[in-house]
Amino acid sequence: MDKEHLKELLQQYLNNTLSAEELRGLIDQLRGHEHAVELLSVIEEALGSGEFTRLTGSDEKDRIYRNILRKAGAEEGTFTQADENSPLPVKRRTGIWRVAVAAMVLVLAGTSALLIMKYSSHRGGNARQVAKGEILPGRNRAILTLTDGSNIELDSAAKGTLTRQGASAVMKMNNGQLAYNLVNNTAADVAYNTVTTPRGGQYQVVLPDGTKVWLNAASSLYFPTSFTGKERIVKVTGEAYFEVARKEDQPFKVLTQGMEVKVLGTHFNVNAYADETAINTTLIEGKVMVSHQGKNVLINPGQQAQVAEGIRVIQHADIETLMAWKDGRFSYNNMDLKTIMRQISRWYDVDVIFEDKIADSYSMEMSRDVPLSKLLQFMELSGGAHFVINERKVIVRK
Incomplete structure (x- = not known):
């Protein structure tokens, strides 16, 4: 499979025109690791060029995101089924196939794991050239x-x-x-x-x-x-x-x-x-x-x-x-949200306010060098919490 064909599949994926049969075929190929590296390369090039960022606003991205998860879930039994308005938790996967498919899913909501990894590779200098008012990491x-x-x-x-x-x-x-x-x-x-x-x-x-x-x-x-x-x-x-x-x-x-x-x-x-x-x-x-x-x-x-x-x-x-902090990472393995938010509070020097009781647990890994908004956006994709940043306060809601 050449890059152009992968690029075409990615465009169809983002436009929600990729059929369940085509998605099944792509999943089968990724499971064999045969084209995963090429797919990652295509996604990174697309994100860098901005070619696939013309989609629409966040509501439309969210709709596409949910539909794709349902299609993937129908084929793999991996993602929890839910109604149109409820969040879908992303479960843990292993291997390069997990990275590739996760990247495809996350790009729909504008918080690609590839971007996060690429961003965190520029520790210091470039990593701190962020939007005005952004809360930087420690x-x-x-x-x-x-x-x-x-x-x-x-x-x-x-x-x-x-x-x-x-x-x-x-x-x-x-x-x-x-x-x-x-x-x-x-x-x-x-x-x-x-x-x-x-x-x-x-x-x-x-x-x-x-x-x-x-x-x-x-x-x-x-x-x-x-x-x-x-x-x-x-x-x-x-x-x-x-x-x-x-x-x-x-x-x-x-x-x-x-x-x-x-x-x-x-x-x-x-x-x-x-x-x-x-x-x-x-x-x-x-x-x-x-x-x-x-x-x-x-x-x-x-x-x-x-x-x-x-x-x-x-x-x-x-x-x-337990040791991820020393190596510059957040690493959570089925950890409750309150424990996670205590760590985030200390590292980003923010106060956390829970407006709702949320029993979610999270399994994820990310560099500690990302801005706060990127981390919270990633977490929103992975569970049932919604985060609002108000100056140096983080408000947590369902």
Whole structure:
């Protein structure tokens, strides 16, 4: 099948003139992956040229979208049937066939997954050339509070040596991260610093022992500028991912809200936001001991310790979903809407107001670098919620 024929099929698809038999044939070919790459190329070229954007207003696009879903659903049993006015949830699929067909469906509503992926590939510069009034995603922003109480805005600070704190030189590296280089390890020189990210911010810190810490939005890390005692102790609020430098004679401890995580050298994530129902410690590799109110639990890689009134261990945590934030992604696997909106609120620095009770759960994946409106448009295609942006408020309705 050549590109021109695929282009013709796409035009028929968009105009809702593609018959069920033709759609079945296209689906069969895509299932075999034989023409999926070519189809993706055709769709991307069409979107870039604007050739298929002359369709009509949003109401007509929505009508076509629903009709195509019904046709696809009739052949595949994949999409939920619904009446003319109700939303149709898009269920999860796998493989390149899923990407191709999803792209065809999403283009009808003007939020093609291809455009989103293409947009997110230009992180920084081009990604921020958006419409006036658009709410942009978070970025590397943080405040460093020194031992004397003075503050340094890290996102605007020049690269190089920022100051001297106790036994360490404080550096802003070329990649933007904050690093503490030990220059004189004496007990008398110990000082304490705090790195705080606002809503809509994130930051990476390298501690004086070489431990790397990623801070998510609305989080803080309190730590000594040199580790001189028998233990290395830091305090966290919000969410942080740790890659702890191994020192068997000097255990590393993370303290947060009456909970303690003790490690020797390992990779783990701590989610301790005050508005979440539990404090979650998720282990990626190594071993950690989680302690709360006199109870100790040892967790292994892939497990999660949830601390609320007691400690509960989740044997098989969804690591990909839990760690997506560190890799610059939103990843949801059957996650409830309220939990998702708490994450969106922190990352985009917006307030969320639910006007209706919505029990939807979502399974989706997207870059965290897209403007808020693009993310919400994508979510509207995937569930029964409608989102209205009013300045820095997001109103959620059925």
